[in-house]
Amino acid sequence: MVAKKKNAKSNLPSQKVLQELHMKMVRIRRFEERAGKMMEDGKIPGALHLYVGQEAVASGVMQHLSNKDWITSTHRGHGHLVAKGGEFKPMFAELFGRSTGYCRGKGGSMHISNMDLGMLGANGIVGGGPPIAMGAAFSNRFKKNKNVAVAFFGDGASNEGSVHEAINMASLYKLPCVFVCENNGYGEYTAQSRHQAIVDVADRASGYGMPGVVCDGMDVMAVYEAAGEAIERARKGSGPTLLECKTYRYYDHVGVRGMGLTYRTDEEVEEWKNKDAIEGFEKRLIQLGVMTKKKIENVHASVGKDIDEAIIFANESPYPMPEDLLDNVYNEET
Amino acid sequence: MSEAENKSVRELPYVMAINEGIKEVLREQKDAFIAGEDVAVAGGVYGYCTGLLDEFGEDRVVDTPISEKGIMGLGVGASATGCRPIIDLMFMDFVGECMDEIANQMAKMRFMFGGKATLPVTVLTMGGAGGSLAAQHSQSLEAWLAHLPGMKVVMPSDAYDAKGMIISASRDNNPVFVVLNKASLAMTMEVPEGSYEVPLGEACVRTQGKDLTIVAFGRMVHEAMASVEKLKAIGIEAEVIDARSVQPFDTETVVNSIKKTHRALVIHEAVKFGGIGGEISAQIQEEAFDYLDAPVMRVAAPFSPVPFSPALEKVYIPSSDSIVTKVKETLAL
Incomplete structure (x- = not known):
């Protein structure tokens, strides 16, 4: 069984869905662009792995999920949280290390999470998420609800043993789980061709006895459609799918311009930017008469305003107090 | 220990006290299950999972592949989302196979999430030398685990404590490693029937x-x-x-x-x-x-x-x- 390639079909989702997909992508893009600037301005401490370029993946998948569905994310996790319904204020506050952040300033970018939204955390460990998502999917099945768990991971993580074990167990138990590989062509600074001998990570699905699907991760419609099938399959108890989305990060592994390492060419980056998920989708929305140019501009302006307000909120928020340090190490409730 | 009073007491080996502890947990907590290598059909390599599958069924007594990262990840994900898993790690030496899930996920998730995640997971594992099982099946690695903020680690020395500590661990809202000892498996002593706790953190x-x-x-x-x-x-x-x-x-x-x-x-x-x-x-x-x-x-x-x-x-x-x-x-x- 070789992974099948998916292209978006012609039957369109509703206007509402199309507009929500667009909104999700714009919210992620603007959030990440500003976060990058804030990091460069020294407002955000620590490491920041930005999702710019990959917006179509999180948005297309999350469109099918409710707050009761679980996801696990990666070190590049802000986009997943935004698409899952994360609000800008507590997100920026968390990146700023403030007590009003989603994790009270204790997690930061690499551990940003929100249990109420079904987001089981970004993860500083490559390959850390899939075993947890498999466990959450087990929990759903155990409790006999109809919720699913989606594990996001990269081409780099696909080489981790933990991912192999998680996918095998999810397939063995036919768990309501979807494994979404965001293949952005690089494991940190090492090109895919230098870290694995295959081109399509989804080919590995046959080794687990489950479907593997490849889709264009720069086309939100293609992701939406492929993810929809995989999630529906999981929800009805038919087991997991390995969905690979071919995508690209415009920024460096860390930060915006990163450490200036010469591991890829400017031409390559420009080539992918020509396939930009948001620009391409906006053209289609106008062609389809779903949104006008003006309406699209309004979306960008209103998201930008929300971000301005969130940054003011984060900036004015207090840092955690020294006495907060030892809170939350253990659950003291009995 | 008040729960243990007024209960009939009989001689029980350590291994069967562990078995009773697991059974009490599965009886009293509907969200509890046990997962691990050889725990269901085979009844566990030490025998302490005997009878679990018959009493509690496939949904709650789960054979796993030999995949410690997966098994421990199952414990992390399932506990964070409302279950109270008992994870069986056959030999303590195998923590090396799943130390990321233990150290970076299980122990830290609550803290990293600002206190918004709770992981009531109990890990049973077998430590100790004495059976000529050599360098990879005989270690006592409790110091590795005790070094992790967010983790609780207990070492019941006898049958009474083994049963009571498994019950206490499963009622606790934190990850708890219950480190058992293979040299003690056959040691007998008086153990009460039914459920009772041995408090965690008390010598x-x-x-x-x-x-x-x-x-x-x-x-x-x-x-x-x-x-x-x-x-x-x-x-x-x-x-x-x-x-x-x-x-x-x-x-x-x-x-x-x-x-x-x-x-x-x-x-x-x-x-x-x-x-x-x-x-x-x-x-x-x-x-x-x-x-x-x-x-x-x-x-x-x-x-x-x-x-x-x-x-x-x-x-x-x-x-x-x-x-x-x-x-x-x-x-x-």
Whole structure:
């Protein structure tokens, strides 16, 4: 069984869905662009792995999920949280290390999470998420609800043993789980061709006895459609799918311009930017008469305003107090 | 321990006390299940999962592939999302296969999420030497786990504690490692029927004495108790404290004992260097220096992997004789 390639079909989702997909992508893009600037301005401490370029993946998948569905994310996790319904204020506050952040300033970018939204955390460990998502999917099945768990991971993580074990167990138990590989062509600074001998990570699905699907991760419609099938399959108890989305990060592994390492060419980056998920989708929305140019501009302006307000909120928020340090190490409730 | 009162008591080996502890948890907690290698159809390699599949069924007694990262990840994900899993890690040595899931996910998730995640997961695992199982199936690695903020680690030395601590661990809202000991599996004692707790984080004075305090972990409690008899014969009265819990550690019980005896000896089966005994010795010197009449001493395994040959393994594991020797040294006899 070789992974099948998916292209978006012609039957369109509703206007509402199309507009929500667009909104999700714009919210992620603007959030990440500003976060990058804030990091460069020294407002955000620590490491920041930005999702710019990959917006179509999180948005297309999350469109099918409710707050009761679980996801696990990666070190590049802000986009997943935004698409899952994360609000800008507590997100920026968390990146700023403030007590009003989603994790009270204790997690930061690499551990940003929100249990109420079904987001089981970004993860500083490559390959850390899939075993947890498999466990959450087990929990759903155990409790006999109809919720699913989606594990996001990269081409780099696909080489981790933990991912192999998680996918095998999810397939063995036919768990309501979807494994979404965001293949952005690089494991940190090492090109895919230098870290694995295959081109399509989804080919590995046959080794687990489950479907593997490849889709264009720069086309939100293609992701939406492929993810929809995989999630529906999981929800009805038919087991997991390995969905690979071919995508690209415009920024460096860390930060915006990163450490200036010469591991890829400017031409390559420009080539992918020509396939930009948001620009391409906006053209289609106008062609389809779903949104006008003006309406699209309004979306960008209103998201930008929300971000301005969130940054003011984060900036004015207090840092955690020294006495907060030892809170939350253990659950003291009995 | 009030739950244990008024319950009928019978002699039970350690292995069956573990079995009863798991059964009580599965009976009383509808969100509990047990998952691990060979736990369902085979009943577990040590026999303590006997009868679980028949009583609780496939949904709650889950055979897993030999995939420790997956199994531990299952415990993390399922506990964070509303289940109370018991994860069976066949040998403690296998923590190396899943240390990321233990150290970076399970122990830290609550803190990293600002207190918004709760992970009520119990991990059962088997430590200790004595069966010629050699270097990869005999270790005592409790210090690795006790070093992790967010993790609780207990070492029941006998059948009563094993059952009660499994029940307490499963009722606790934190990840708890229950480190069992294979050399104790056949040891019998009186164990109550039904459910009862042995509190996590409380040491227990096993025998009173005035001349020195012995703090022992896990099966070393039995070696310490055997040494007490030998010491009596030469006029020394040792007080033995079963630490029971490594993390959190009950410093208070130990310090109170030292205020009376003025001397202390810490005993564990793990290698001495970097073992938990170093931490306990340091705590004693921080909290009770003025009461000490002699340096705190340790009896532990030498800095070697666990050997295979019975001739070497016998030398490796601390014994009542090596404890007696060290006690005499501590008392300058």
